[in-house]
Amino acid sequence: MTDWKALAHAAGLAGDEQALERVTQPLETIETVFRPLTESLPPELEPACTFDPQEPAG
Amino acid sequence: MTILEAARSLRVHSVTSVELATAALSRIERLDPALRAFITVTPDRALADARRADAELAAGLDRGPLQGIPVAVKDLFAIAGVPNTAGSLVYRDRVAASDCAVVERLVQAGAVMLGTLNMHELAYGVTSANPHFGAVRNPWNPDRSPGGSSGGSGAAVAAGLVFAAMGSDTGGSIRIPASFCGTVGLKPTYGRVSRYGVLPLAHTLDHMGPLARTVRDAAIVLNAIAGFDARDPASSRRPAEDFVPAEGCGIRGLRIGFAESFFFERIQAGVESAVRGAMARAEALGARLKPVRVPDPAAINAVGQVILLSEAAAVLEPYRQRRELFGGDVLALLDQGSLIPATDYIQAQRIRRSMQRSFAEVWSEVDCLITPATAITAPPAGQATVTIAGGGEPVRPAATRMSRPFNVLGLPALSIPCGLDSNRLPVGLQIAGPPFEEARLLRVGAALEDSGIGVPPPPLTAEC
Numbered sequence: 001m002t003d004w005k006a007l008a009h010a011a012g013l014a015g016d017e018q019a020l021e022r023v024t025q026p027l028e029t030i031e032t033v034f035r036p037l038t039e040s041l042p043p044e045l046e047p048a049c050t051f052d053p054q055e056p057a058g
Numbered sequence: 059m060t061i062l063e064a065a066r067s068l069r070v071h072s073v074t075s076v077e078l079a080t081a082a083l084s085r086i087e088r089l090d091p092a093l094r095a096f097i098t099v100t101p102d103r104a105l106a107d108a109r110r111a112d113a114e115l116a117a118g119l120d121r122g123p124l125q126g127i128p129v130a131v132k133d134l135f136a137i138a139g140v141p142n143t144a145g146s147l148v149y150r151d152r153v154a155a156s157d158c159a160v161v162e163r164l165v166q167a168g169a170v171m172l173g174t175l176n177m178h179e180l181a182y183g184v185t186s187a188n189p190h191f192g193a194v195r196n197p198w199n200p201d202r203s204p205g206g207s208s209g210g211s212g213a214a215v216a217a218g219l220v221f222a223a224m225g226s227d228t229g230g231s232i233r234i235p236a237s238f239c240g241t242v243g244l245k246p247t248y249g250r251v252s253r254y255g256v257l258p259l260a261h262t263l264d265h266m267g268p269l270a271r272t273v274r275d276a277a278i279v280l281n282a283i284a285g286f287d288a289r290d291p292a293s294s295r296r297p298a299e300d301f302v303p304a305e306g307c308g309i310r311g312l313r314i315g316f317a318e319s320f321f322f323e324r325i326q327a328g329v330e331s332a333v334r335g336a337m338a339r340a341e342a343l344g345a346r347l348k349p350v351r352v353p354d355p356a357a358i359n360a361v362g363q364v365i366l367l368s369e370a371a372a373v374l375e376p377y378r379q380r381r382e383l384f385g386g387d388v389l390a391l392l393d394q395g396s397l398i399p400a401t402d403y404i405q406a407q408r409i410r411r412s413m414q415r416s417f418a419e420v421w422s423e424v425d426c427l428i429t430p431a432t433a434i435t436a437p438p439a440g441q442a443t444v445t446i447a448g449g450g451e452p453v454r455p456a457a458t459r460m461s462r463p464f465n466v467l468g469l470p471a472l473s474i475p476c477g478l479d480s481n482r483l484p485v486g487l488q489i490a491g492p493p494f495e496e497a498r499l500l501r502v503g504a505a506l507e508d509s510g511i512g513v514p515p516p517p518l519t520a521e522c
Binding site for chain 1: 406
């Protein structure tokens, strides 16, 4: 799992503990759901940056 | 009075557009000091637009039902010569040089422009407690949040200051204020309405759409603003159509899906009761209610948050070190986004494509989905958490978790009011569907509305 507090420190965002929590705690929450989703992506899967909502199923 | 009623009155000369605009300006002057729905009011522009509409109608030039109708736009939308601040100090000195695409089309349809509406700072939040332009108040109860980020749009429509308003929706920012303020709100399919000239929050999640008093009024606005625009790289070439549901439209035989898991979990009792009541009404109207399983909305939301945090941080990175420009909540979100690695953003966009494909299979089983628009009704203003089924939850996820999946998927979603909770606050019902099926969603919404599903005007309106 990503150490968001270390990243925040490295980015110079470290204020008091409460400010640090405000930045990193939501990221930790997202991470618990997001990270497992990244573990089985087929290599040919393209990003949706050019997003077409009409793309067919399958 | 609805847009349809006003349009009929204008054409039989029982009212003029100048009278409608003057009444709206008078109402704004009386109510807006308390509501703080507007950032900039443009009375000279409105009266000039209204005089033009009256003259054109008198000369036989009929531009359609929006002609002569007072409207306003969220302060993200550019109106030539008008401040365009996004509710932020970042853009405080910005004056739009030209109209955005949506305003161009509203002008072409003959709408009367009353000004720009207050919002959550930079459209990045759900409370519309704007630290720079004042906190928008909810016409149903001034101690309650109007929702956001298009809170000024929701409050202005609910309080009768405008017939319709434009909002933007990146994670629910049209549907949340529609739900909290008891109005209709439509987030069209991604690409259906041009984003050109609207200040961005997150390029692949931003959608533009109307808030209005009725479903048909929202459809009338969509008729005016939908369609291809070469200046927006995401704009769809799909032809626009007539979105306004016919009088007496039916939903007999329509397959309406509902997903018990996620969409009916952790919602306030008053929300569940009103939404299930509307579902029963749909069934009574002949629709076939069908339980369905949908790809995990919590996972879709997590992907959406990674994309939103990253894209918004990129848009605002040039300003992030000028920390005095931002409210604390927005600054924390920008800092969060600045920490997300590029690999995570790209993975999120790859997962998004996979989810889009999986979700498309739902539409082989049902024609649309019904969910609550928000898990909660309008929370007390300034309150950071809400209680749902005995447990606490921060207001932000409680407000967005029903709506955000449809931003990630780019799918159309309509919020309509479907009743009041025990605090006499409006409950929003969401109807979502396949890409570019706005007309179907509007038909379902209109059929429910015609059957009596809805809310009365807010008490603020009744008292004035």
